Amino acid sequence: MSITAQLRDSVRLPGGRALVNGFALESRRDDPYRALLRNGHELEVYDLRELFAGERAPEAVFPLPWPRWDQGVHSVSPDGTFAVFSGQRSVRATGTDGKTLWEYRHNCWGPELGHPHTGDEQEVCRGSEHGSCRISDDGRLVWAHVVAEPEPGDWQERWVVLDARDGRELAWLPLDSAAAGSNHLSHPDGVHMGLCIGMGQDGILLHWARWDGEKLTSWDLNEDLDRILTDVHPGHPGFLTVEHYGADLRLHALDGTVVAEREPPEPAEGEDEDEAYWDYGCGFVDADTVIASTADSDRYPERARHWLLDAHTLRIRGVVTYPTGPVDGDVRPLGDGTWLTYDDKSETLNRWAQAAPGTR
Template sequence: MLEARLVATAPAPLDPVRADPPVVTGSLLIQRGDTELAAADLAGRWPPRQFPAPWPRLFGTVAVSPAGDLAVFAGVHALRAVDAGGGLRWELRHGCWSAAACDLAHVSFAEYAGDTGHVYAGRGSVAFSPDGRRLWAHVRSGAHDEQWLVVDPADGTVLARAATGTAGSASAPVPHPDPAFMGLTVDEEPPSLWGHVDGGELRVRRFDAGVLLAATPSGAHLLATDAGQGTLTLHRAADGLPVGRLRADAAVPALPGEDQVCWDVEAAAPWDDAAVAGTEDFTGPVRHWLVALPAMTVRGRIDYPFPVAGPARPATPGRWWTLAPDGAAVHVWTLDRGPDV
């Protein structure tokens, strides 16, 4: 086995009983509660802080700027930007994510807080570019079609937009080292979207990948899996061309009593020549594997010094993170890689 080396452990800033599990985005630790969002910089560049939440956590997603000075909440009816002092920076209203096809321009959360169609509405997503100068947002228009926006986070100005051609209930962005690019998975179904903003134009390429997982540190490749999670695929970022595949059932042994092996729907690509991908093992311990890129071969199973939970997820280059089994902390890891690792 390959021995994972612990880089850092960070406790969850909010009580896991009343908040979502903490997550790491780059070097940021964020955790969403119903009334607040807690954020901390694992690199120690700024002190921990909290942002007041405009609506409970069931009603959308959120992103925090790399500098920690702005949180953008993506809700059922609007994007709302809140600064580090708790003040409203800007709001950008959009069509409703409710499956009930709500056509009302709700001004406040109180107007739809108890409506079942809104409680169980779909959701878009938001993500900052690595330099913090762009915000990418997946929203619905007033006509209920879905759009991808590139927004100036300073004032909420829409810099570019494009139709996604999707009809989803959830989405997940995949950042790229180049701030002009972003990936987007909608409902874990193909096609995945790859966006490139150039001036006021957003060009979107579609390629046949169910779930985008991560970009390599150089940005040259994208790791993905299919909707059935049977195959890992490495794509060239420049044109989306698949350059390597790895079937789970051919590379990883099934657990006793199990008849198939599936990849997790999250993974990390900490190095240009290696990824850390897990298999969905509901009845046994977490199993994470080091996958050589672009050869797409398993180099070995990763061993942790204590129990961890869930998939391997991207952190900063050379590192990935996992969740503690009780959800009360995150652990950041690396490998001391020799010539054969």
């Protein structure tokens, strides 16, 4: 079955690709439209609704504390007054004036154990490994994935919980990981935080945790080691994952129980059976609908197809057709009934919704 999409908004946005297949879209339970885009030595914060309405100026701009460090996943407070940056050797909170509010030092993400530093805080060590951080939806906590050295020459990755006011460490968990990178996803219940750690060919680690003010409780879902945390939605108590190599999509309860599972649809005409797999771009269009893409959108963007699925059973409803012609690459849902795509040729960010029946 074919399902027609309707174009809701469109804006030219250089660098907007990171909103669709990166971590520049920092959606929260009350605001799925916040974009964090790096522009030179600055992090620009946009409200996508205002951007689509023609307001081109960012809501806030934060100078990058380490302009030459281009890794890490950063976060901005719900009220937009401060940002927290995941650096190579520290987590740092700054105001819009660039002044440091606090800093939490940790060991270097550089891959060589015990390698020296020159003392220049702008030094970037070899390697692209990085952590991530996330400010909680109430603005009170900072969750961060960092590196520690419990003993000389030892290496341990940790998940730390910091007080957002002063960077004071409240709790931490040891992680059995060797990360290439990571990202956080806050649950819309305002309590739970998810952490997805990519380890390259060694797989994926997935953790959930909560901090009640006194105790840090966590659990992992790593029997498989290969599930990527993709999305959550206020209409669902759990979360959505995709298998590392695209073998299936799964809807989980928060404790990890699999509620529904779906293998990829049959390959398109001219594609091999081995090319039938889910891509990383998937999530909740709304409480009842999931959108997911097939084919490798990075290597073969022209083969990408977008599918709408039932959000409770993952039954495939149909493939999306676009009135403008085929849409290449990834898709990023906003949870409010719409989703984003990006056109690299025109550097245009587009927002779509399912067209009403009978609409062409």
